[in-house]
Amino acid sequence: MSDGRNLSERTPMFAKGNLVAGAKDLMLRNIAVTGLLALIIISTFLSPYFLTVDNIFNVLRQWTMVGLIAIGLTYVIISGGIDLSGGAVLALATVVGALAAPIVGSAGMIAVVILVGAVCGYINGALITWGKVPPFVATLGMMTAARGLALILSEGRTLTADLAPEFVFAFGRGYLGPIPMPVLLTGIVFITAAVVLKYTVYGRHVCLVGDNPVGAHRSGIQVEGVIRSVYTLHGVLAAMAGLLFLGRLGVGEPTGGMLFELSGIAAVVIGGTPFVGGVGSILLTFVGLMVIGLTYNILNLLSVSPYAQDFARGVIIVVAVMFSIRREAKSRARR
């Protein structure tokens, strides 16, 4: 990946120039954006219910939890790693939250849950940097262990959480105008994460660590510290997703968030972030997330047989990634 081009050349999202040309460039070179637009246009024709404010906000709210995990995953994958523990940490967070809420109140519960997520993420980072465990294996272990811990703490049951109405409003069922609160919160996190990745020194360090760890180290960057920080961030975001789960559904579910990490990874790769790290875009991860979310939605709205849906989703994910990789290769060949 170290072919000397900077990010603004590699990811069209950041290309300078006038807006129209930029948009055209974006459409042509990024299959995810084109695919999303095509999906929206086709779906609008297929179902009269699709392009309604209610439906779009439903879809956005359904995918807030996977979205938060996908943000964490974008950072992790850009840094050259992978994290499989998102769904399990989410489940652990909901269980801990449901247990903690009656004891420490809702504000304290938020703190405890975020701390649990941070600890899980930090352990992943520590295993990878100090323990020299490959990220896939370390986070696979965390995935299994966190879900096990969630089952132990809940004794295998779904726990009904005793939550303050303010918490339920802010994290789950409330609205600000037409916008559901979880969508608003997740939107803020998306924008913050995008700005941090693109405009801060820390964000640049994450990219450099993924692109060229040796160079990063020689230029004085704490490579291992950056790696631990991205896994911790991922853990915190997965725990935040757990808070949204609690707010919306009102229960701690040890089997909740099953396979969310895989949907998150799919969103990241459809958004064009390569597995080898070094580059990537939070906004394109959002586009990838919506490609998956709207695919689920339109198949549901059309009442397609549930079994055919899984098949269709699998095909769409693979085709989307195949095209985004081809585009990448072609654009490189042109240079």
Added chain:
Amino acid sequence: MTCRQMFRIAMLAGTVFAAPVAASAQQVEIGIAQPNLEHPYRVGGIERAKDWGAEHPDVKLTIVDGRRDSATQLSGVEDLITRHISAVVLSPNDSKALAPIADAAKRANVPLIIFDRKLDVPETDFAAFIGSDNIEMGRVAARFVIEKIGEEGKVIQLEGTPGASATVDRKQGFEEEMAKHPGITVVSYVGHYRLQEAVAAMEDAVTAHRDVKAVFAHNDTMAMGAAQVLEEQRLEGVATVGMDGAKEGCEGVASGRLTGSVYYPTMFPESLDLAMKVLAGETVEKMTFLDTPMITKETHDTYCK
């Protein structure tokens, strides 16, 4: 009357005071092998088994967790048979993979009582089977829905994990019965027996089908999720029917969020009573099928305790 009361008090006192002492004096030990201990249905069964155990201080119950893995469950039960436990009450993780256990039990002369899921062996190889019929449950649910909404309308079906035997059977029974009513349209979505997935599927379902008259979910968790969505979207008068009737379903029916739930017996304490009869040398029915009645507001007190 006084005699019985005295006996009860003595029993209670016995449970409280003699429990640690009794451990050494026990002769009967029954092993309970569940395929996993994380599903609410399994957890509920174990809780009822423990209640039964408290009433029978002379019987020791040993619980074996299969951890959703046939090999783990197989070796766990083999260990019980090796130490010549009095009887084994087993719900196999997989009907074929656990089949060798029947032979081992027979050779060691340990009576084997199968519950909930079948074991793929000849009837002579186990002492008794106790279970319920998931296909019949689907039919019961369908009949209840018809009773509530009449002969015409749209019904949303929230299916469990595709391919699981309970899903296949419940779907089959429901759809077979519904096919007899041409005015009814069934639209299916998958909720994987989980809350979050069910809520998401239901949101999409009611967006496309605002004229829905009833929701039938393959378990109570999903039915409760559907009820939440209906509430949020202010869709009133939609019948919500779940399945299993464990704690969740009972609470749902009691609070009025579920119109009904098809009761699926936990098989406890019935399977343990069956084991005791076998151990006492009584002849028992080879195949017992427990009823799967509808839990509604009216019948709630009978089935929910």
